[in-house]
Amino acid sequence: MAKKVIRLSTREKLSNSTTSSTPMTVTLKAYAKDGSDITDTVFAPNGFMKVDAKYDAGAYQNWKASDWPKTYQNPTYKNMFAAGIAFAPPHLISKPMKSVNGTPINPTPPRTGMPSAMMGKAIAQSVVDMMANGATEPTHTASMAEMGAACVASAGKGLFTGTAAAMTVYPIIPDFEKYPGVGRDMNGTTGELGLAAHWVKHILHHLFLYKAKLKPGWTLIPE
Numbered sequence: 001m002a003k004k005v006i007r008l009s010t011r012e013k014l015s016n017s018t019t020s021s022t023p024m025t026v027t028l029k030a031y032a033k034d035g036s037d038i039t040d041t042v043f044a045p046n047g048f049m050k051v052d053a054k055y056d057a058g059a060y061q062n063w064k065a066s067d068w069p070k071t072y073q074n075p076t077y078k079n080m081f082a083a084g085i086a087f088a089p090p091h092l093i094s095k096p097m098k099s100v101n102g103t104p105i106n107p108t109p110p111r112t113g114m115p116s117a118m119m120g121k122a123i124a125q126s127v128v129d130m131m132a133n134g135a136t137e138p139t140h141t142a143s144m145a146e147m148g149a150a151c152v153a154s155a156g157k158g159l160f161t162g163t164a165a166a167m168t169v170y171p172i173i174p175d176f177e178k179y180p181g182v183g184r185d186m187n188g189t190t191g192e193l194g195l196a197a198h199w200v201k202h203i204l205h206h207l208f209l210y211k212a213k214l215k216p217g218w219t220l221i222p223e
């Protein structure tokens with residue numbers, strides 16, 4: 001195992017004016033035991049942590065679903081993992097486009113609640129196996145190219161007058177080798193607007209709060 005990182009320091013430069021076009025930047029610095037700066041080894045230039053992704057895929061034509069990370073382990077420091085927002089994606093999620101006005105449309109991966117939780121769970125299970133059960137490599141995976149996502153967006157409340165948009169997508173990262181054409185399994189990719197979705201949102205709201213409080217049976221509630 002590579003030498004352990006002992007110190008992390010955060011230097012946040014917040015260009016937080018809402019009128020400024022300068023994006024907010026957060027710079028996380030990392031230092032090795034001997035004090036040497038290992039920031040470039042740990043983090044990608046965009047400030048997110050490098051994990052087991054393929055970062056040298058190059059142009060859009062070369063992008064593959066398999067470029068996306070599975071274990072979220074840093075390739076150099078095997079004791080470091082990054083889930084959810086923290087990991088550096090290999091590239092955009094789908095083809096970069098431009099609006100008719102020339103505004104770039106760069107679709108980034110939706111590292112939202114459900115995928116983040118699934119990554120975190122896989123990492124936690126791997127860490128347990130590596131620390132307590134003698135595993136030398138991560139034992140669990142959670143690739144966004146192999147998982148689906150569901151989103152329910154409220155658009156009005158009321159037991160009988162409410163409405164919401166319910167969407168599912170599978171897989172999150174398009175896989176054009178497995179699903180030629182659109183890159184997605186159309187049996188698992190849907191969208192509906194209506195009252196039932198509002199009820200689902202309401203039920204999920206209470207289920208997730210119940211789960212967050214670790215009440216009896218919380219493990220049965222999915223991410």
Ligand SMILES: Cc1cc2nc3c(=O)[nH]c(=O)nc-3n(C[C@H](O)[C@H](O)[C@H](O)COP(=O)(O)OP(=O)(O)OC[C@H]3O[C@@H](n4cnc5c(N)ncnc54)[C@H](O)[C@@H]3O)c2cc1C
Binds near residue numbers: 010084112114
């Ligand atoms: C307004 C809003 C609405 C959203 N709605 C939805 C939704 O309906 N459904 C959905 O799936 N997703 C939703 N998301 C997205 C979802 O919240 C995030 O994708 C998800 O929380 C990412 O999880 P994460 O663990 O990567 O990061 P976070 O949940 O942001 O967790 C990071 C944690 O690290 C802590 N932290 C930061 N810096 C340090 C430090 N230096 N030391 C120690 N701790 C630190 C933070 O305090 C935080 O607790 C929403 C996000 C926003 C902002």
